[in-house]
Amino acid sequence: xxxxxxxxxxxxxxxxxxxxxxxxxxxxxxxxxxxxxxxxxxxxxxxxxxxxxxxxxxxxxxxxxxxxxxxxxxxxxxxxxxxxxxxxxxxxxxxxxxxxxxxxxxxxxxxxxxxxxxxxxxxxxxxxxxxxxxxxxxxxxxxxxxxxxxxxxxxxxxxxxxxxxxxxxxxxxxxxxxxxxxxxxxxxxxxxxxxxxxxxxxxxxxxxxxxxxxxxxxx
Amino acid sequence: xxxxxxxxxxxxxxxxxxxxxxxxxxxxxxxxxxxxxxxxxxxxxxxxxxxxxxxxxxxxxxxxxxxxxxxxxxxxxxxxxxxxxxxxxxxxxxxxxxxxxxxxxxxxxxxxxxxxxxxxxxxxxxxxxxxxxxxxxxxxxxxxxxxxxxxxxxxxxxxxxxxxxxxxxxxxxxxxxxxxxxxxxxxxxxxxxxxxxxxxxxxxxxxxxxxxxxxxxxx
DNA sequence: ACCTGAACACCGTTCAAGT
DNA sequence: ACCTGAACACCGTTCAAGT
Numbered sequence: 001x002x003x004x005x006x007x008x009x010x011x012x013x014x015x016x017x018x019x020x021x022x023x024x025x026x027x028x029x030x031x032x033x034x035x036x037x038x039x040x041x042x043x044x045x046x047x048x049x050x051x052x053x054x055x056x057x058x059x060x061x062x063x064x065x066x067x068x069x070x071x072x073x074x075x076x077x078x079x080x081x082x083x084x085x086x087x088x089x090x091x092x093x094x095x096x097x098x099x100x101x102x103x104x105x106x107x108x109x110x111x112x113x114x115x116x117x118x119x120x121x122x123x124x125x126x127x128x129x130x131x132x133x134x135x136x137x138x139x140x141x142x143x144x145x146x147x148x149x150x151x152x153x154x155x156x157x158x159x160x161x162x163x164x165x166x167x168x169x170x171x172x173x174x175x176x177x178x179x180x181x182x183x184x185x186x187x188x189x190x191x192x193x194x195x196x197x198x199x200x201x202x203x204x205x206x207x208x209x210x211x212x213x214x215x216x217x218x219x
Numbered sequence: 220x221x222x223x224x225x226x227x228x229x230x231x232x233x234x235x236x237x238x239x240x241x242x243x244x245x246x247x248x249x250x251x252x253x254x255x256x257x258x259x260x261x262x263x264x265x266x267x268x269x270x271x272x273x274x275x276x277x278x279x280x281x282x283x284x285x286x287x288x289x290x291x292x293x294x295x296x297x298x299x300x301x302x303x304x305x306x307x308x309x310x311x312x313x314x315x316x317x318x319x320x321x322x323x324x325x326x327x328x329x330x331x332x333x334x335x336x337x338x339x340x341x342x343x344x345x346x347x348x349x350x351x352x353x354x355x356x357x358x359x360x361x362x363x364x365x366x367x368x369x370x371x372x373x374x375x376x377x378x379x380x381x382x383x384x385x386x387x388x389x390x391x392x393x394x395x396x397x398x399x400x401x402x403x404x405x406x407x408x409x410x411x412x413x414x415x416x417x418x419x420x421x422x423x424x425x426x427x428x429x430x431x432x433x434x435x436x437x438x
Numbered sequence: 439a440c441c442t443g444a445a446c447a448c449c450g451t452t453c454a455a456g457t
Numbered sequence: 458a459c460c461t462g463a464a465c466a467c468c469g470t471t472c473a474a475g476t
Contacts (some may be wrong), residue, residue, distance in 0.1 A: 027449065027450080028450060028451085029448090029449075029450090037460090038460090039450085039451090039461090040451085040452095040460080040461050041459095041460065043451080044459065044461095048450080049451090096319055099318065100368070100369075102369055106391065109384065109392055112395055113391070113394055113395050116394040116395055116398055117393075117394045125397075126401055127401060127405050129394075129401070130409070131409055131416065133398065134366070134402075134409045135362070135409075135417065137361065137365065138357070138358050138360075138361030138362035139357050139358050141357075141364065141365065142356065142357030142358060142364075143353060143354070143357035143361075145318050145357075145360065146357060146360065147353070150319075150321055165328065167323065172325065172332075173328055173332045175335040176328060176331055176332050176335055178344075179349055182345055182348070182349045183353075189350075190349070190353045193346075193350045194354035194357065196424060196428065196429075197350065197417070197420040197424050197428065198354065198416070198417060198420050200419075200420040200423050201415075201416040201420025201423070202416055203423075204420070205415060205419045209412045210412070210415075223440090223441085246467090246468065246469080247468080247469060247470085256441090257442050258442090258470090259442050259470085259471095260440095262442095263439095263441065267469080
């Protein structure tokens, strides 16, 4: 019998389930039901649940709309990071998978290549390029998890973090107590502004990068 | 009958299981066996598996060795971030929980307060303080996941990422192909150097932070 | 009140049998 | 070769019964 499904079918249905029901909603059984077949049929296409999750990561990665390079490497770096951010925002429940599951597919490495290429156009290479790549990646992944995945999966409103902090002794957490209402009111621009900070760091860190070249707080 | 266990007992055993057997090794049943009791006994101390995982996050957070404040806010910010990094490095299997599970315990908010306080000592407040806090947090969390959790849970050696990339068409991934061997050879200093980039960004971004104040790539 | 065994409704996956 | 039902070894948790 010929193959009933394509890998793309499976990816599409799996991502749809994650988007609709969350990560816990995706099981071999629920995916099989979505494809109108039995659970064991999936094992003709996928080795394991782990492999299925990597397929979801590939599907999400393929949705990143890569920008065209320009002559401004900082703007290009920002554009790639923003493209990743937009994709994560559209599929927040999949973020933990993207952070956790390692893939080597073309789809998942294409955004990484675009990011590395933009940084290389800024004259970074060798260890400096590696550090810059890891730093921008870590920022994008970390803020996506904190800002997008946390909130949605837990059905938190914007003010709940503030309430949680307020419930504790404010004397022991004076700075967080002041910060919490700001965070509740100010949503959706952390990414852009935080990315500006990271990019300014890339521009203003002497090369080669070296942690002994620490900027003084008095400058 | 009096309580046989304390919450600290449960936290200690749970974290020990995660450290030894990984996240998948921690189940209500394995934890109960470790405590020499039945699975249902745990429900006298913990509402659910989710709550148990939050307890593990608290246990990890409590291990962060908070530095004393000095008169240098940049050094203090670095010290708090580094303390977090050291704790994550000692318990890499727990990192996905720390990234994913939200807690409001004193233990887990203490490092956050220390970080926010260090940034506030640098003159940051309001939205700028919030952005700076999120940015440093995102960098620490993101790089911990990428550098520590990924490698250990998958038993990857340092060169496997390079091999994966090399296995693909290098023509399509020219920058990553050059970058992969660098990453394989250069391990363990991404955090320090990346953190320097982020801190330099904080120092060199005009206040109030605004993404229109983007540094030019020509500076 | 605190404890806990039996049982239920799941889950991923092995195995063996179908076509 | 590709498909797939039955069954196995798990899992978190409800329920009810113990002390």
